[in-house]
Amino acid sequence: EPEVTQTPSHQVTQMGQEVILRCVPISNHLYFYWYRQILGQKVEFLVSFYNNEISEKSEIFDDQFSVERPDGSNFTLKIRSTKLEDSAMYFCASSEIRGDSNQPQHFGDGTRLSIL
């Protein structure tokens, strides 16, 4: 069964450094998402992306965050200058068609980001 894959599984970064988290969505999916889960807390929506542009973002997704689909397969989340509170598990997800609510979002195994 096709899967969403995320790399790396664990990223350790010094505060203030830039970090890029990578995702390969399921190949025929067109709608992409990033969520995060701070340890012990619930999963929170960050951003959704369709047709090469952001379609929705949360208040967490400030100017320090950006997303990109640099080629036909990868979907990346960049944090420009990391803060301690960015430490969390970051999940990428994808779904088949925008507006087709019958299709669930499929999640990757996540990248654990630790900011020192």
Add this chain to the structure above:
Amino acid sequence: AQSVAQPEDQVNVAEGNPLTVKCTYSVSGNPYLFWYVQYPNRGLQFLLKYITGDNLVKGSYGFEAEFNKSQTSFHLKKPSALVSDSALYFCAVRGSNFGNEKLTFGTGTRLTIIP
């Protein structure tokens, strides 16, 4: 704003007994409801969804969920629990309006099946 409540942080059930994991929601318009399961060091795995139609929906691994509009609930159920069902379960909701794709999750319920 949409929200989900999972009132139980932890549910313990003896193997072979029926299980229920509770979820209530709030959303504008018709809800689209989902259950996901998370095993240790893994991502969220889709179990089942309610979009429209029958209030009782069936999903993976013998799980089912009952949509109750008047009580704004979507409880997850299984007639006979297995030890392998032990995991963290998340309920999620999104609105039905076009362009609202984000899922809002509950805080999760840790299900432990006791042999």
